[in-house]
Amino acid sequence: LQTSFIPLGESYLFETHELNWVHRFANKLSQFEAPRNPLLDRNSEGWINCHILAPLIDECFLTCENIQIHRCEEMSLASIIRKNISREEADKKQPGHKIDIIFRVDDIEYFGAETFTDEDLHNSRPISYKYKLFREMKDQLDRLLKKLKFTRETVKRVKNIILHGISHGGFNGTMYSMxxxxxxxxxxxFESCHYRIGTTWGSVPESLxxxxxxLGLK
Structure with a gap:
């Protein structure tokens, strides 16, 4: 176990990392066929974030050395700035949105994700979570565009700058682009794709x- 995965004199291979990530996630799913399958429980947002989204998202982006992944209701810098634009320096600052996952490069945010427990059609909470995610994505995009220096010739390229986010409810996730x-x-x-995490060994292909x-998002 103490032997390095990388032979002496060789550099780290991103393809090897991604292959290991796929195997780790598949092995994680295989445990759900245990006599007590935890996926069949009504799990909390924290459980979903820890046991599904962290292996699915966080570990994939570990090879992106400039990206810092912030978790556990991290406060958004972009929303702090938006909510305090009209306030004087001496006024008490308004807190920003707290969101489940934020990607940062330095102090600029590029991605957010919100998790909720299920996709019950009679439950209004998923709507509020998605609205919160969309509001956060807009704050991030606004701040990024203000940081960039556009000229009269390059300003038309603004529409080529796209922010991404994920809304994950229960076993179902949707990736969005703005x-x-x-x-x-x-x-x-717009919705760029949907995915589903299965609850048994037979649904592993669907989960994978x-x-x-x-990887497409990465």
Whole structure:
């Protein structure tokens, strides 16, 4: 166990990391066929984040050395700035949104994710969680666009800058993309893909399809 995975004199291979990530996630799913399958319980947001989203998302992005992954209701810097624009220096600052996952490069945020317990059609909470995610994505995009220095010639490229987010409810997840169309002054958000985490060994192929979507996001 103490032997290095990387032979002496060789550099780290991203492809090897991603292959190991796939195997780790598959092994994690195989444990759910135990006599007491924890996926069949009504689990909390914290359980879903710890046992599903952390292996699925966090471990995939470990090879992106500039990205810091912030978890556990991290407060968004972008929303702090937006909520305090009209406040004087001496005024008490408003706190920003707290969100389950945020990706940062230095002090700029590029990604957010919100988790809730289920996708019950009679439950209004998923709607509020998705609205919170979309609001966060817009704050992140606004802050990023303000940081960039556009000229009259390059400003048309604003619509090529896209922010991403994930809404994960129970066993189902949706990835979203957002951009700003400067020509008409509208923000557009669309669903880029859906994935599902199965609850038995027989549904592992369905679960592994989510890995392709996360790699595409990466």
């Amino acid at each position: 951009y700003y169309d400067i020509d008409i002054g509208y923000y557009f958000i 399809a989510a890995l392709k979507d996360v």
